Amino acid sequence: MISRVADHCFWFGRYLERAESTARVLAVTQHHVLDAELTPPEHWRPLLTASGQEPHFVEQFGAEAVGDGDAVQRYLCFDEDNTASMQRAIAAARDNARSIREVISLEVWETVNELHLWLDRGQGATDWTLNRHGFYRRIRQAVQLALGLTQSTMLHDTPLDFIWLGVLLERMGQTARILDVHHVAFTRAAQAAKADPTTLGATHQVIETARWLALLRACSGGEPFMKVNQGRVTGESVARFLAFEPRFPRSIRHCAHAAYTRLADIRPPESQALPGGDTLAQLHGLTLWIADKSQEHLDLSSLHGMLVRVVDETAAICDGIGRDLLGNVTRPTPSVPPPAAAPPQISAPARSTQSQS
Numbered sequence: 578m579i580s581r582v583a584d585h586c587f588w589f590g591r592y593l594e595r596a597e598s599t600a601r602v603l604a605v606t607q608h609h610v611l612d613a614e615l616t617p618p619e620h621w622r623p624l625l626t627a628s629g630q631e632p633h634f635v636e637q638f639g640a641e642a643v644g645d646g647d648a649v650q651r652y653l654c655f656d657e658d659n660t661a662s663m664q665r666a667i668a669a670a671r672d673n674a675r676s677i678r679e680v681i682s683l684e685v686w687e688t689v690n691e692l693h694l695w696l697d698r699g700q701g702a703t704d705w706t707l708n709r710h711g712f713y714r715r716i717r718q719a720v721q722l723a724l725g726l727t728q729s730t731m732l733h734d735t736p737l738d739f740i741w742l743g744v745l746l747e748r749m750g751q752t753a754r755i756l757d758v759h760h761v762a763f764t765r766a767a768q769a770a771k772a773d774p775t776t777l778g779a780t781h782q783v784i785e786t787a788r789w790l791a792l793l794r795a796c797s798g799g800e801p802f803m804k805v806n807q808g809r810v811t812g813e814s815v816a817r818f819l820a821f822e823p824r825f826p827r828s829i830r831h832c833a834h835a836a837y838t839r840l841a842d843i844r845p846p847e848s849q850a851l852p853g854g855d856t857l858a859q860l861h862g863l864t865l866w867i868a869d870k871s872q873e874h875l876d877l878s879s880l881h882g883m884l885v886r887v888v889d890e891t892a893a894i895c896d897g898i899g900r901d902l903l904g905n906v907t908r909p910t911p912s913v914p915p916p917a918a919a920p921p922q923i924s925a926p927a928r929s930t931q932s933q934s
Contacts, residue, residue, distance in 0.1 A: 580902065580903050580904030581676075581904070582676075582677055582679075582680060582736065583735070583736075583739045583902060583903055584899075584903040584904065585673040585674075585676045585677045586673075586677055586680065586736045586737075586739035586740045586743070587739045587740070587742060587743040587898065587903060588669070588670075588673050588743060589670055589673040589674055589677065589681075589740055589743065590724075590739070590740040590741060590742070590743030590744040590747065591743040591744070591746070591747040592666045592667070592669045592670035592673065593666075593667075593670045593689070593720050593723060593724060593744065594720075594724075594743070594744045594747040594748050594751070595661070595666045595747055595751070596663050596666040596667045596670065596716060596720055597716065597717055597720035597721065598747075598748070598751045598755075599628070599653055599654075599661075599662075599663045599666070600663060600713045600716035600717050600720075601713070601717055601794075601795055601796075601797060602624060602627070602755065602795045603624065603650055603653060603654070603713055604709075604710060604713035604714070604717075605791050605794045605795040606620055606621065606624060606646075606791070606795070607646070607650070607709060607710070607713075608791075609787070609788075609791040610646060615766075615784065615788075616644065617643075617644030617645070617646060618643045618644040619762065619766065620646070621643055621644060621645075621646055621649040622643045622644075622762070623758045623759055623762045624649060624653060625643060625649060625652075625653075626758045626761075627754050627755050627758040628653060628661045629661060630652070630653075630659055630660075630661050631643070633658070633659065634649070634652055634659075637652075637658065638652070650705075650709075654705060655696075655702060655705075663716065664696050664697075664701075667689075667692055667693050667696060667716075668693055668696075668697070670689055670693075671689050671690060671692075671693040674686055674689045674690070675690075677736065680731075680736040681727070681731060681736070682726060682727075682730035682731050684726045684730045685723055685726045685727055685730065685731065688719060688722050688723040688726060689719075689723050691719070692716070692719040692720070692723075695715075701715075724744065727740055727741070735842075735843060738839045738840075738842050738843050739839075739843065741835075741839050742836055742839040742840055742843070742898070745832045745835050745836040745839065746832070746836050746891055746894065746895055746898075748827055748832050749829055749832035749833055749836065749887065749891055750887075750888055750891045750892070752796055752819055752827050752828065752829055752832065753829055753884045753887040753888050753891070754884075754888060755792070755795060755796060756792070756796075756816060756819050756820070756880075756884060757880075757881060757884040757885070757888070759788070759792045760812075760816065760877065760880055760881060760884075761881065762788075763785070763788060763812065785812070786809075786810050789810050789811070789812060789815045790810055792815060792819075793810075793815055793818075793819075796819055796827050797827060798818060798819060798825060798827060801818075801822075801824075801825050802814075802815065802818050802825075805818065805822060805824075805825075806818065812877055813875055813877060816875060816877065816880055817871075817875045820867075820870075820871070820875070820880075820883070820884075821867070821870070821871035821875075823871075829867060829887055830864075830867045830868065830871060833860070833863055833864040833867050834864050834868075836860060836894075837857075837860045837861055837864045840853070840856070840857055840860055840898070841857060843902070844856075844857055844902065846861075852901040852902060853897070853898070853901040853902050855897065855901075856894055856897030856898055856901055856902075859890065859893065859894055859897065860894050863887070863890045863891075863894070866886075867887070870883065
């Protein structure tokens with residue numbers, strides 16, 4: 578398999594996963610605004626931080642705009658200058674799909690192309706104005722359909738391994754970043770509430786529970802979490818579920834193990850003559866480290882450091898795959914910068930995994 582095709586397969590998967598994740602987080606936050614009595618910036622700033630676009634957004638629209646839900650949503654959905662916008666991710670996925678028409682099925686191509694045309698011709702923006710919930714649902718369902726079709730209509734060989742390797746690494750980075758950014762936001766709210774008891778913050782049990790539930794829904798983990806944890810929703814239980822639950826397909830542990838399996842199929846560990854051995858070993862080491870961490874008591878005060886390691890190593894693994902297996906192909910789309918720094922008393926959220934996108 579030539580590196581050009583492998584590169585397009587890998588990034589096709591990453592862009593699809595990125596668009597679906599953005600749509601899901603926006604939809605959940607929109608509902609969360611109605612459920613929790615928090616200030617508008619407390620709702621919308623974490624989304625900008627998780628996408629790594631808060632500095633660019635503030636530069637374009639001003640600091641006050643981080644509390645404007647419509648402005649944040651429009652920016653993350655359609656802004657042409659936003660390298661992480663959903664429309665740009667879907668356009669990039671479609672461009673990659675067009676370059677690998679010989680390996681993906683007609684059904685996969687049609688699904689991605691229809692989604693792109695729906696957005697590009699303005700119908701998506703109209704639907705966004707008239708029915709915001711329906712708009713996000715259509716994005717999620719179209720991406721999930723495309724990814725499902727890759728499994729059911731494509732040969733299960735190397736191109737499919739590269740597509741899902743991209744999906745799994747993107748998903749692992751997204752879960753770690755979303756969990757880290759929300760954990761920082763919760764800590765910030767708790768500190769604000771402690772300093773000023775009249776401030777609504779994470780120390781209010783109802784608000785704290787609502788925010789952890791919103792985080793679970795943002796990762797499609799609400800129902801699976803309740804089936805595993807039949808008790809009070811706490812920060813420790815949610816963080817442990819999203820980080821370590823091996824049966825949950827968006828947990829960090831599951832994604833790391835599945836990504837290693839895909840990469841081992843592409844570059845078997847015993848094939849010393851093939852490139853990519855160091856990257857495979859690094860992914861294997863990360864997988865074992867996460868599995869070991871799952872056996873320990875999870876202290877929320879150490880969660881940030883753990884997530885930073887996951888995000889940084891995921892970025893290094895993606896760089897290694899690009900260098901060793903994808904031929905260092907230069908991407909036409911710019912990178913997603915790291916998220917903005919947290920307040921001085923709190924460590925900054927983990928930086929972006931998307932070093933090449």
